[in-house]
Amino acid sequence: MKTFLPQKMVQVLVLMAFTILLQVTLARAGQIPTLLQLDITHIHENNAIGQVIGSFASDPASGVCTYALAEGADDTDNNSFTITGNALKAKEVFDYETKENYFIRVRCTDAVGGTLEKSFLIVVADVYEVTNHVEATNLVTPNGDGKNDKWIIRNLPAHGNNEVRILDRSGRVVYYKRNYSNEWDGKTSSGELLSEGVYFYVIDFGAGLNLFKGTITLIRDRNR
Template structure:
């Protein structure tokens, strides 16, 4: 009964003062098994970190949370079609239940976010209920951020090399070249030569002080299929470098799907070195040989004996009988080398320490190849995804 008495007094006080917001300047508490339902704005200007019950945000008019001190809830429930607008950081210790409506925060201020604390979790995330702005976590090494834009849930999965004290993430369905929500530009034409095209439909912001890999996905709205010469194998993770002010390759660890719907996992990188993350493609060379062989660039190999993609086949290598192929793993170690290559590679190493376990085959993952066509005086590089 004590928790409900607190609730009665708070609402009674708000009614007497004819406020259009619940203003906390005292010592509001929600005791264990207590519940408080917000149908109006909440202004918090004092400590609110002794909450062990449920705080629900309901109705069909947007509710704003503001104040000088971030409130800290135990459980949060959102069932407001107009959403919950954050003007201050909001911390959740336990469960956030997305039922209907988005948690919205300014995209130009990464210090305002919905924070899933050390053991905080969420459920019910969907296109109609998620975070459209910044979500954050404390003291985690793995987390899926339930972020998106007004129309779609577009999560980013973090796999950190260690527990990060704070990581924040947001998704923008905007052109990185001119993101209206940020007032800055990540020029999609300013990139290293090894990047062909940078996606101009969407990007993520991800901040963490601990090196990590991320998994992001694309769908038909991402429209990667419209990129000239784009293939599933050519998709790479790219980031806008804070140091060089250009797009650079972060790199791929694994990917799945096809050109219309799929996912990709990056290599490990330092998130603090990049302002934005999105999809890019590896460029195709512009010489005649490459134009006549449009698959040249990236390959998919699945040596399982089914007769499809069992061997690395580089079309028309016979145009240059004097050639060579070298393949390296993601650590730069050479795992295969062949002079005068003719479609022999099937996932087995023939050089270095990996040759000793040739009967097992190379592990699944992304590899980098280097081809020379001596007769044509041409060189090519690209990625190879080995699927077991």
């Protein structure tokens, strides 16, 4: 025996089904990622393997996304990187002099399978390799004869980001200069004459570089 629903009830059920379908469709459309960003797109050379370069983010409406390297346009250097969670990490040690531009392609997948892909350019920043370039004289004779009157550091980085400290034998800082430009002539930071003898210097170039250290012999009158 067949049972027939009243016409009005059929219309109500059809309307409810359509409403549910529309809601699901709209919710699904709202979750598809429409934005994919990487907050930092550069890394200094001589990095550590596994070093975090930057973090990915997508538009909040797409909910939680899973990030992965993807094949496609501009995926040339995918093998040089890895992604953990939303963090892009270095998979090798980069050298600016060898290569400075790396291209990767990344896919963002939301909880319901919606995807968005985007290419990124990762730039390797040059680090001034102090130990290969900097030279500092080890003798200062400030007697006005034009020879060794000032302490000279050759091949300082052009950006001038350095801090120089000169210490006596007890470890006391007697001279300090930020952005040193070859002006020390055997005096303290306040302009007082220092005694003859051996002094120690420390040059800090920042950016996580190793300190550059050595000694200076100060002689007031080399002709005596």
